[in-house]
Amino acid sequence: MSRPVVADAAPVAPVDAPSPAASLYRPRLPRWAPLGLVAVAAALGTGIGLVAGLDSRIQWGLIAALLYVGLTAVLAGAVEGTRQAKDRLATSFIWVCFLLAVIPLASLIWETVARGVTVLDGYFLTHSMNGVITMESGGGIYHALIGTLEQVGLATLIAAPVGLLTAIYLVEYGTGRLAKAVTFFVDVMTGIPSIVAGLFVLSFWIIILDFGYSGFAGAMSLAILMMPIVVRSTEEMLKLVPGELREASLALGVPKWRTILKVVLPTAIGGITTGIMLAVARVAGESAPILLLVFGSASINGNPFEGAQSSLPYYVYEQWANGNEPSYDRAWAAALVLIAFVMILNLVARGIARWKAPKH
Amino acid sequence: MATDHPPAAADPAHPAVPLKGATRKGDRIFLGLSRGSGIALLAIMAAIAVFLTWRAALAISADEANFLTAFEWDANATPPRFGIAVLAFGTVVSSLIAMIVAVPVAVGIALFISHYAPRKLATPLGYVIDLLAAVPSIVYGLWGALFLVPHLSGLYEWLDDYFGWSGILTYEGGAARSLFTAGILLAIMILPIVTNVSREVFRQAPKMHEEAALALGATRWEVIRVSVLPFGRSGVISASMLGLGRALGETMAVATVLSPSFLIHASLLQPGGGTFAQNIAAGFKEAGATGRDALIASGLVLFVITLLVNGAARLIIARRKEYSGANA
Numbered sequence A: 001m002s003r004p005v006v007a008d009a010a011p012v013a014p015v016d017a018p019s020p021a022a023s024l025y026r027p028r029l030p031r032w033a034p035l036g037l038v039a040v041a042a043a044l045g046t047g048i049g050l051v052a053g054l055d056s057r058i059q060w061g062l063i064a065a066l067l068y069v070g071l072t073a074v075l076a077g078a079v080e081g082t083r084q085a086k087d088r089l090a091t092s093f094i095w096v097c098f099l100l101a102v103i104p105l106a107s108l109i110w111e112t113v114a115r116g117v118t119v120l121d122g123y124f125l126t127h128s129m130n131g132v133i134t135m136e137s138g139g140g141i142y143h144a145l146i147g148t149l150e151q152v153g154l155a156t157l158i159a160a161p162v163g164l165l166t167a168i169y170l171v172e173y174g175t176g177r178l179a180k181a182v183t184f185f186v187d188v189m190t191g192i193p194s195i196v197a198g199l200f201v202l203s204f205w206i207i208i209l210d211f212g213y214s215g216f217a218g219a220m221s222l223a224i225l226m227m228p229i230v231v232r233s234t235e236e237m238l239k240l241v242p243g244e245l246r247e248a249s250l251a252l253g254v255p256k257w258r259t260i261l262k263v264v265l266p267t268a269i270g271g272i273t274t275g276i277m278l279a280v281a282r283v284a285g286e287s288a289p290i291l292l293l294v295f296g297s298a299s300i301n302g303n304p305f306e307g308a309q310s311s312l313p314y315y316v317y318e319q320w321a322n323g324n325e326p327s328y329d330r331a332w333a334a335a336l337v338l339i340a341f342v343m344i345l346n347l348v349a350r351g352i353a354r355w356k357a358p359k360h
Numbered sequence B: 001m002a003t004d005h006p007p008a009a010a011d012p013a014h015p016a017v018p019l020k021g022a023t024r025k026g027d028r029i030f031l032g033l034s035r036g037s038g039i040a041l042l043a044i045m046a047a048i049a050v051f052l053t054w055r056a057a058l059a060i061s062a063d064e065a066n067f068l069t070a071f072e073w074d075a076n077a078t079p080p081r082f083g084i085a086v087l088a089f090g091t092v093v094s095s096l097i098a099m100i101v102a103v104p105v106a107v108g109i110a111l112f113i114s115h116y117a118p119r120k121l122a123t124p125l126g127y128v129i130d131l132l133a134a135v136p137s138i139v140y141g142l143w144g145a146l147f148l149v150p151h152l153s154g155l156y157e158w159l160d161d162y163f164g165w166s167g168i169l170t171y172e173g174g175a176a177r178s179l180f181t182a183g184i185l186l187a188i189m190i191l192p193i194v195t196n197v198s199r200e201v202f203r204q205a206p207k208m209h210e211e212a213a214l215a216l217g218a219t220r221w222e223v224i225r226v227s228v229l230p231f232g233r234s235g236v237i238s239a240s241m242l243g244l245g246r247a248l249g250e251t252m253a254v255a256t257v258l259s260p261s262f263l264i265h266a267s268l269l270q271p272g273g274g275t276f277a278q279n280i281a282a283g284f285k286e287a288g289a290t291g292r293d294a295l296i297a298s299g300l301v302l303f304v305i306t307l308l309v310n311g312a313a314r315l316i317i318a319r320r321k322e323y324s325g326a327n328a
Helices: A018-024 A033-052 A057-080 A082-116 A122-126 A142-173 A177-190 A194-208 A215-240 A243-251 A256-284 A288-293 A312-322 A325-355 B021-062 B085-116 B119-133 B137-166 B179-203 B207-215 B220-249 B252-257 B276-283 B289-319
Strands: none
Touching (some): A057 A082, A082 B179, A142 A177, A142 A256, A142 A312, A142 A325, A177 A215, A177 B289, A194 A215, A194 A288, A194 B021, A194 B220, A194 B276, A194 B289, A215 A256, A215 A288, A243 A256, A256 A325, A288 A312, A288 B276, A312 B252, A325 B119, A325 B137, B085 B119, B085 B179, B085 B276, B085 B289, B137 B179, B137 B252, B179 B220, B179 B252, B207 B220, B252 B276, B276 B289
C-alpha cells in the first residue's frame, strides 16, 4: 500500500565508522536548494524579461522555468554527481509536465466560469431563443435544457436495459464464442466516433426509413454511444460480486434468474448506478450527432418524437457560430451550465459508488 | 474473479434433473433476454457497417472524381465531384500533432501522480483528471476558438522566426486557425484519458521491483526507468492509441478552431485543411441527397480508421488482461 520512502535527504551510507564511509558518502545539496533555485530563477527571469523588454509574461515564465531546470542540473551535477543530476532533471521535467497540463485546463475552467456568470440568471434558464435577434443580448437556454433532458433520458431508457442485460449475459452466462465476440465488439464500440454513430442513424432512420429530424433520432445515436460504457462498467461491478453469494442462493434452490435479480444485482447496484450515470454524463455533452439528427431549433419543442429540438451542447455550437459578442456570452453561459450539469452527475455518481460500495 | 460463478448452472445444456417447470421457464426467458441483448449489440455494429457501406457505395458510384485522391469537395454539384485526400491528410496530421504533444506530457503527469506527488495531493489530483476527462468537447471547442486561437499567433510568429527554414512552420499572419492549432487543442483534450490509463498501469508496477531497485541504491528516476517504465510500456502504448482514436474522431472542437479549405499547405501553421469529422459537421446543413451520401462515405473511412486503431490498442491491452481503458 504505502509508497516506498524515497530517500530525499537521508543518506544511507554513513551508518557506522567514518573510515569506509568517506568514499560512499557523497555531498548533497541542502534541502532548501530547490526552493532557493526557484527564487533565483524567478528573479533572473523577471530581470531578463525587463531588460530585454519582453512584454509577454508567458515568456518571462518560460525563461525562468528553463533557467531553473538548467541551474538545478548544473549545480546538482557539480555537487552530487551525474546520477543525482539526472534524477533532478527528471523531477524537474515531471513537474514541468504537470504545470504545462494544469495551465490550459485551469484557463478553460476559469474562462468558462468568468464569462459564463455574466449572463447566467433565472431569465436565461427559463426562456428560449424564440424571436430573439442573435445580434442582441437576451434569450436563454430553456428549449435546449428540455431537449438535452429528453434526448438523454430516452437514450438512457434504450441503452441501460440493453447494456445491463448484455453485461449479465457476459458475466453470468457467457462462456462460448458468442460471449467472446460480444466482448470484443463492445470494446470496439467504445471507440466509435460520435459523428459516425450520428451518420448511421441518419442513413437508416432519416434517409432510408424517411422519418424527419427529431429528438428521438438523436437519442438513438446517443444510446449507441452509451451502450458499451454501460456494459463495461456493469461487467466490472458484477465480477466483483463474490461467487459464494451466488452459490449460497443456488444451494437454497433459488432459480438462477431469481438469484441474479435478487442477490447479484442488489449487491452491485451502487456500482451499476455509477456506471450508468457516468455514461449519461458522457453523452450529455455530445453535439455532433445532435447536429446531424435533431437539427437544432430556437423555439421550445417538448415532443422528442416530432420535429427539430435543441440541446445544450448544440446550443453552445450554434451561438458560437453566430459570431458576435452577445452570442458568445450566451455560448459561455450555456457551456457553464453544461459543465456544471456534467460535473454534478460525475460527483453524485462517485458519491453513490463510495456510499454503496460492497463491503466484504 | 471472472470465473468464480458456478459453471455448471451456466451451461447451456440444462441440468438433467428436471425441477419445477415454472422455474425452468423463468430461467429460459431470462437467458433469452440477456443473450438477445448481446446479439442486439452485435446486430447494431453490423448494421452500422452495412448501412454506411450501402450509402457510401451509392455516393462513390456517382462520384465523377477519384474518391481517394481528388482535392475537392463539390458533392452537391451535378455531376458531383469529391475526394477525401485533404481530409485524410488533415485528420492524420492533426491527430499526430496531438499525440506528439500529449503523450510525453501525459506520461509525465501520470508519473507525477503515481510516484512524485505527495500522497495528500495525489488522490485529489486523480479526481481532477477524472473530472477533466468529462468536460464536453464542445466546451473545449468554444475555449479553443475564443481563447486559444487569439493567444497562439504569438507562438506562431516565434516558430516562424526560428523554425521557418524547415518549410513546415512558416506563418504569414492572420488568425491561427490551422491544423497545428487543432492538433494542440486535441492534445489538451486527450491528455486526461491518456493520463488516466497510464496512471493505472504505473500504479500496478510491482512494488517488489521498485523496492529492489531502491535497495540497490537507485535514485528515484532510476527506479522509474528500470522498473516502472518497462512494466508500463504496453499500457502507455495502448493508452496513446485510445487517445489517438479519440483525436481522429473528434468533431466539434476541430470544427470550431479550423478555417477549412480543400488545399494542402506545406506549412502546418497556415490556416486551411480539414478533417473527416469536421467536414461532416461543417458541410451537413448545406448537403443535398448526394451530398449527404458523400459525407457518409467519408464517415465510413473514418469509421474504418478508428476501428483499426482501437482494435490495435485492444490487442495490446488484451495481452495484459488486468487493466482495460474502456472505463477510463
